Amino acid sequence: MNRNVARGRETREQFIRVATRLFATHGYDGTSIEAVLQETGASRGSLYHHFPGKEALFLAVLQDFEVRVIARTLDAVEGMTDPVEILKTACLAWINQAGDPEVQQIVLTDAPAVLGWQRFRELDEQNVLGEFRAVLGAAAAEGRIDERHVDVFAHLVLASVNEAAMLVARSPDPAATLTEAQDAVEEFLNRLLS
Amino acid sequence: MNRNVARGRETREQFIRVATRLFATHGYDGTSIEAVLQETGASRGSLYHHFPGKEALFLAVLQDFEVRVIARTLDAVEGMTDPVEILKTACLAWINQAGDPEVQQIVLTDAPAVLGWQRFRELDEQNVLGEFRAVLGAAAAEGRIDERHVDVFAHLVLASVNEAAMLVARSPDPAATLTEAQDAVEEFLNRLLS
């Protein structure tokens, strides 16, 4: 079954590629399964063989994104040791990446509504949020913030940074807004962890 | 046309009442026009006479909520003069109200996805965000924060407070999380505006 398996993998990836483009440009609701089939040239049966439904296809696309975003962010903080420095760098890196309209639409706009806030946050939990908590925990150990606030602060920082990213992406002048937002977020984190 | 107009208004309000309950419990996608018709006992023609479409019905429901939320928040800050005090009180009042699951589902989860982030923020712009900016502007005038950061900070605070509200609402122990979140948000705002 070597040849067949390879064919299946290729088809599945093709679905994800095409769906990514369509979801990004037309949104989840604005993208019909029909359109995905037409662009891939595959059949309905093929798609539903690989994915249980439209939502599962979206989830696959989303996870694809998260993998890439996390990899790039890890690159940015490589070699750093100071928790606050790490947090600041990671946040700025994330804002930069969120400038990508595809990330905007899929990760920040559609994902919470399609999956529901809870499941969406559980995905983050395993990745970004967990890291944030670790870094803030380290900051608390250094006496920079109160131990009791670590958990909530992690959420607040995450939400703030996402908001900054949206702000940049939807700005009429993204470049200008980017530096503005980065300045503000840096100041914001400085005050939070002073 | 006095009698007819009154009947129309009553019907319209009935639609909004029923739609509010259904949107809140089953979400936007999970609520069919058919279900709204069945619960109201009205006809499709009637609904589409009063609203151009499902999205417009949702918008009407949303605006209904915003009016109530703003009124309650204004009550909470009545008589206050210190901008920082106002901001803190308003934020805590909002978190309290966002504990309401109806507010959660409609205002925080569905609204951004249904209307799109841009339009959603434009609604806020006229209300909450504008107030935040005013208060932060006052804080800047007092030298508490940099004038340049007022705009971005307003967004970050708004996003943070919304996140705190979600955190409370989705918590397995909302009462405990509420005090925890309020403590953290207060500290958060203190640091931001110190």
Add this chain to the structure above:
DNA sequence: TCGATTGACAGACCGACAGTCGGTCTGAAA
């Protein structure tokens, strides 16, 4: 007073869409 007009409402109908299902094809293994 009575036809004209207007706005509220009715419900049959349409097209699009997500998802299902019985069947076919391919290629690896026995």
Add this chain to the structure above:
DNA sequence: TTTCAGACCGACTGTCGGTCTGTCAATCGA
């Protein structure tokens, strides 16, 4: 060569948002 698992096919179904052609009662103008 036969067998079989898994990839793939496409007609079909149920649901849903939205449209369209009316009907009816309330008001207005002559």
